Amino acid sequence: MNDSKLHQEGVNRLGNVLVPNDSYGIIIEQKIQALLQDLYKEGKREVSASELVREIGLRCCNDSSILYWAAKNNIPVFVPGITDGAVGYQTWFFSQDHDFKLNLLKDSGELNNIIFDAKKSGALIVGGGISKHHTIWWNQFKDGLDYVVYISTADEWDGSLSGARPREAVSWGKINEKAKRIMVEGDASVILPLMAGALFSRLNKK
Numbered sequence: 001m002n003d004s005k006l007h008q009e010g011v012n013r014l015g016n017v018l019v020p021n022d023s024y025g026i027i028i029e030q031k032i033q034a035l036l037q038d039l040y041k042e043g044k045r046e047v048s049a050s051e052l053v054r055e056i057g058l059r060c061c062n063d064s065s066i067l068y069w070a071a072k073n074n075i076p077v078f079v080p081g082i083t084d085g086a087v088g089y090q091t092w093f094f095s096q097d098h099d100f101k102l103n104l105l106k107d108s109g110e111l112n113n114i115i116f117d118a119k120k121s122g123a124l125i126v127g128g129g130i131s132k133h134h135t136i137w138w139n140q141f142k143d144g145l146d147y148v149v150y151i152s153t154a155d156e157w158d159g160s161l162s163g164a165r166p167r168e169a170v171s172w173g174k175i176n177e178k179a180k181r182i183m184v185e186g187d188a189s190v191i192l193p194l195m196a197g198a199l200f201s202r203l204n205k206k
Contacts, residue, residue: 025086031060032090036100045099048106049082052091076114078107080134111138122147126188128154128162136174144169144176150183151191 006013010021035055039047047055057071070077082088082102091102115121115138123145125132132150139145154163166181175181184191 028086029090032056032087033094035059036091036094036098040094040098040100046101046103048103048110049079050076050107050110052082052087052102053077053079056087076110078111078134079131080104080107081130112141115139115142118142120146124149124151126151126192128152128160128164133161136169136172140172140174144173144179145181146176146179148175148179148181150181151186151188151195152183153185153187 001013003013006018012019012021012024038059039055053067054071054077057065057067057069057077061068061071063069067077069075082104083092088102091100094100095102111134121139121142123135123139125135125148136145136148148166148169150166152162154160156163156165165183166175166179169175170177170179170181184195
């Protein structure tokens with residue numbers, strides 16, 4: 001595809017996924033600005049990223065969204081890089097003429113409590129980047145993850161965190177030396193459904 005032509009037509013590309021502007025920036029601006037206005041009218045002046053994500057799930061999403069079901073079941077969703085993208089931009093933009101703040105450190109406290117309250121900790125890490133590191137980072141303060149599965153297409157040789165194998169996290173104490181760990185090299189959009197299907201099949205047999 002010609003990316004210059006896509007840009008001229010108002011279409012953004014994520015690998016092999018095409019995202020028209022009216023399915024991303026415009027609709028996110030409308031929904032997030034309306035959500036933030038409602039929160040502000042309700043007296044909210046500060047929220048954590050997970051609290052904002054919960055409100056998005058409850059107020060902006062329908063039952064086809066993972067954020068909707070997470071919110072309905074009181075499952076926190078942490079987004080450590082929430083300021084990097086359209087939702088973060090809209091939140092910043094809203095804050096320019098409203099006394100409204102995102103408290104990222106509050107999420108750190110909640111993650112800390114989750115880790116230290118758990119008898120054992122495990123992680124299914126799909127892809128890499130800041131979300132991967134946030135997960136393994138917090139576990140180093142409590143003897144490391146006990147179970148972990150990585151799914152990624154990233155290479156190890158360039159020294160990136162995204163391509164780092166589980167054994168590297170052992171050197172930092174982010175994964176326990178005795179942990180059950182595995183790296184699945186492959187496209188998560190193919191691998192993850194296969195893993196889920198196998199899991200459901202095993203559970204049904206029980």
